[in-house]
Amino acid sequence: MPVNSDIDFALVKKFLEGDETAFNKLAGLYQKKIYWHARKMLGNHLDADEVTQEVLLVMYDKLYSFNFQSSLFTWIYKITSTRSLNYLKKRNLKKFLFLDDPNVMEMNSQEDIVQRTEDKEKLEKLNTVLQKLPVKQREVFILRKFEGLSYEEIADIKNKSVGALKANYFHALNKVTELMDEK
Amino acid sequence: MKNKDIILKYLSDMMSDEEKSQFEMRLENDSSLNEDYQKIITKLNLLNEQNQIEDDSNYFSTVIPRVRQKVESKSENKVLKLAPVVSFGIVAVLIFLLQLPKINQNNFSEFNNVSADITNIILDMDFEDFHDFFDNGYIYDYAYYSDKHSGTVFDLMFDEETDYEFGYELIDSDFINSEISLELKDISDEEIGIIYEELLNKKIL
Numbered sequence: 001m002p003v004n005s006d007i008d009f010a011l012v013k014k015f016l017e018g019d020e021t022a023f024n025k026l027a028g029l030y031q032k033k034i035y036w037h038a039r040k041m042l043g044n045h046l047d048a049d050e051v052t053q054e055v056l057l058v059m060y061d062k063l064y065s066f067n068f069q070s071s072l073f074t075w076i077y078k079i080t081s082t083r084s085l086n087y088l089k090k091r092n093l094k095k096f097l098f099l100d101d102p103n104v105m106e107m108n109s110q111e112d113i114v115q116r117t118e119d120k121e122k123l124e125k126l127n128t129v130l131q132k133l134p135v136k137q138r139e140v141f142i143l144r145k146f147e148g149l150s151y152e153e154i155a156d157i158k159n160k161s162v163g164a165l166k167a168n169y170f171h172a173l174n175k176v177t178e179l180m181d182e183k
Numbered sequence: 184m185k186n187k188d189i190i191l192k193y194l195s196d197m198m199s200d201e202e203k204s205q206f207e208m209r210l211e212n213d214s215s216l217n218e219d220y221q222k223i224i225t226k227l228n229l230l231n232e233q234n235q236i237e238d239d240s241n242y243f244s245t246v247i248p249r250v251r252q253k254v255e256s257k258s259e260n261k262v263l264k265l266a267p268v269v270s271f272g273i274v275a276v277l278i279f280l281l282q283l284p285k286i287n288q289n290n291f292s293e294f295n296n297v298s299a300d301i302t303n304i305i306l307d308m309d310f311e312d313f314h315d316f317f318d319n320g321y322i323y324d325y326a327y328y329s330d331k332h333s334g335t336v337f338d339l340m341f342d343e344e345t346d347y348e349f350g351y352e353l354i355d356s357d358f359i360n361s362e363i364s365l366e367l368k369d370i371s372d373e374e375i376g377i378i379y380e381e382l383l384n385k386k387i388l
Contacts, residue, residue, distance in 0.1 A: 027247050035243075049246075056250040057257075113242040126233040145227075146234050151196065170195040173227075177187070180226045 008072040012063055023063075026072075027056050033147070034080050035113075040142045041084040043131045045112045047091070051083050058083070070156065077157045081139065088135060129179045137172035140165050186219040194223070 008029075014022035034055045039048035058079050066075055114120050130138055143149045143157070151162045151169075158165070192198055193206050210217055 024247050027250065028243075031243055031246050032238075035246075052246060053250050053253065056246065057253055060250065060254055113239040114236055115239055116237060119236045122233040123236055126230065129230070145230070166195050166197050170191055170197060173191045173194060173223075174187075176230070177191075177223055177226050180229070 005071050005073075009068060012066055012068075012072060015063055023060060026059070030059075030073075030076050031056065034076065037077070037080050037142065037147065038084045038087075040126075040130055040146065041135075041139060042087060042091075043127050045114075047087055051080070051087050054083050055080050074153065074156050077143075081157055085135065085139075129176055132179055133172055133175055137168050137175065140168040141172035141176065144169055186216050187223070189216070190220050190223055194227075 008026070011022045011026045011029075015026065031052060035048055035052045038051035038055075039045065042048055042051065055076065059076065062079075066072065112120070114123055130142070133141060139158075140154060143154045144151070149157075151165050154160075154165050155162050189206065193203065198206060210220055
């Protein structure tokens with residue numbers, strides 16, 4: 001859900017005036033949302049960690065171009081969405097070229113921010129369903145179901161019509177319920 | 184319409200206000216619809232439950248320092264940054280490689296030289312020339328009129344009898360595993376986009 005815009009705008013202004021600590025505060029406010037969006041899109045910790053850092057770096061570099069017309073929340077989600085999708089493309093390309101490093105894949109399964117066995121199992125089940133959804137459906141489903149965004153907010157982030165997003169969500173729901181029957 | 188379709192339409196907010204009221208009324212009176220609705224809601228609640236995960240807060244305290252470190256090293260290395268055209272050349276070569284028929288290990292070193300030459304040519308090109316080079320067949324002119332290399336590699340590249348398994352045969356070559364894979368690690372989003380679109384256009388992916 002959107003964070004308080006007034007606080008966001010004040011922090012952006014402070015940062016643009018040269019207050020570096022304001023960036024840390026902004027990053028602190030959004031890093032979990034960025035991480036978990038990327039994590040659900042990409043399905044593992046290492047990739048999500050990479051995307052989280054990339055998004056924060058882009059924020060640091062591009063905040064000067066933020067125009068204060070839309071919410072910072074939407075702006076950050078746009079970056080997170082683009083970065084996650086690009087990461088998926090890159091991963092598919094590497095897979096196509098067989099460039100996936102087996103050592104990295106091994107690390108993927110070991111390194112994680114989820115420690116409790118019960119949580120790991122829950123996440124694995126969730127991941128199994130999400131990763132079987134087509135990318136567009138997965139993204140809309142995550143944004144609406146787990147991040148609680150309205151269709152209008154998602155439309156703003158994805159630059160798509162509300163009607164198209166509703167159709168994506170409908171198909172995602174259909175697939176999710178089928179997949180859960182299989183389990 | 185099946186119960187499931189109507190329920191999913193309702194949950195996806197694809198109904199008008201009137202349809203919604205009708206659905207809600209039917210839900211109260213139609214036991215079969217109600218049963219199916221409850222099943223779907225139970226599944227979705229289970230997903231919500233699976234989403235309640237406790238994460239390691241120590242991890243999040245490490246993210247900002249790591250980003251800061253990257254910001255600093257980025258500004259230190261700014262002067263050393265390579266011109267984008269260099270990476271673009273590698274991207275172009277990658278696309279080129281993926282279009283080639285199989286090259287066996289015996290031709291590898293000569294193939295490597297040819298690739299290096301083609302990379303140099305591509306580095307001097309703008310985007311339009313690049314497309315001409317591949318899409319309008321200028322690469323064939325280069326191949327047949329170049330006197331720098333023996334015909335062996337080119338014969339293999341353009342032999343009509345060759346089984347065109349685009350890309351796959353090259354994937355194991357040392358060239359791909361060294362130069363290209365290194366470049367791919369640092370490739371920009373723009374470049375990924377270019378490669379991806381080209382591979383899709385050429386029906387390689």
